[in-house]
Amino acid sequence: LCALPAGTRALVFWPINMASGLFITLEGVEGSGKTTQAAILGDALRKNGRPVTVTHEPGGTRAGETIRAIFLDPAVSLDVASELLLVLADRAQHVREKLRPALAAGEIVISDRYSDSTTAYQGYGRGFDLKLLGELNRLATDNVTPDLTIVLDLQVETGLERTRARAKGTGRGSDRFEGERAEFHRKVRDGFLAIAKAEPSRVVVIDADRPVAAVTADIRRAVDEMLARR
Numbered sequence: 001l002c003a004l005p006a007g008t009r010a011l012v013f014w015p016i017n018m019a020s021g022l023f024i025t026l027e028g029v030e031g032s033g034k035t036t037q038a039a040i041l042g043d044a045l046r047k048n049g050r051p052v053t054v055t056h057e058p059g060g061t062r063a064g065e066t067i068r069a070i071f072l073d074p075a076v077s078l079d080v081a082s083e084l085l086l087v088l089a090d091r092a093q094h095v096r097e098k099l100r101p102a103l104a105a106g107e108i109v110i111s112d113r114y115s116d117s118t119t120a121y122q123g124y125g126r127g128f129d130l131k132l133l134g135e136l137n138r139l140a141t142d143n144v145t146p147d148l149t150i151v152l153d154l155q156v157e158t159g160l161e162r163t164r165a166r167a168k169g170t171g172r173g174s175d176r177f178e179g180e181r182a183e184f185h186r187k188v189r190d191g192f193l194a195i196a197k198a199e200p201s202r203v204v205v206i207d208a209d210r211p212v213a214a215v216t217a218d219i220r221r222a223v224d225e226m227l228a229r230r
């Protein structure tokens with residue numbers, strides 16, 4: 001840095017999405033409505049004339065979808081460290097191949113799950129050391145951090161009932177996490193609430209145990225407030 005011309009320092013440390021696009025993440029326990037709300041929010045923002053990318057983790061890239069298949073397959077045995085490193089590999093690719101280019105192009109990027117899911121599931125849920133997990137997460141995200149994170153909060157039993165009802169309708173089998181005990185999902189929920197408490201300026205918690213339209217209205221308010229601040 002010392003060898004760089006005067007004035008370059010500010011550019012080097014300028015976070016990518018502050019200089020260009022907007023990054024919104026949706027987080028929460030299973031069945032909390034993230035996918036439903038990500039699609040609704042994306043459509044609403046597009047109607048306002050903003051370029052929008054709606055994406056998800058794990059997945060979101062070709063490599064990521066391959067990782068996702070292993071990550072979620074209950075027949076594949078995974079150690080906690082392997083589970084963590086797999087989802088971080090997915091994120092590293094997602095950031096570099098999709099998120100960063102879209103943000104650099106000035107888009108609004110909405111991701112259905114991101115780094116807080118790793119803290120909640122592998123940290124609070126599985127018990128992986130939170131400090132080391134934070135460092136590894138930083139490696140994967142490469143400083144691409146959300147401008148706004150919405151945690152859709154509801155009792156884990158309600159979320160699991162929703163996904164079981166959906167599974168019955170579609171014939172879809174349980175994945176690695178759907179097969180976990182309610183106690184695991186409660187730890188994950190507590191994790192999301194702890195993250196929100198620690199970072200109130202980034203994370204907004206919304207009661208997801210209400211009709212879709214009521215949840216949508218609260219998300220829209222949070223997004224509009226964030227846009228007004230910028």
Ligand code: Z5A
Binds near residue numbers: 115118119122208210
């Ligand atoms: N995971 C991890 O461990 N670590 C990580 O770092 C990351 C992920 C990134 C991904 O599974 C799993 O990976 C996830 C955590 C782990 N597993 N768990 N648990 P996924 O992508 O397959 O699934 P998910 O992210 O958990 O999403 P989901 O089960 O599809 O739920 P959702 O997206 O939150 O909800 P939805 O799909 O919008 O809605 C679920 C059902 O409820 C559906 O039938 C809707 O029509 C219905 N719904 C939605 N909103 C409502 C309301 N308001 N009322 C009533 N019914 C509703």
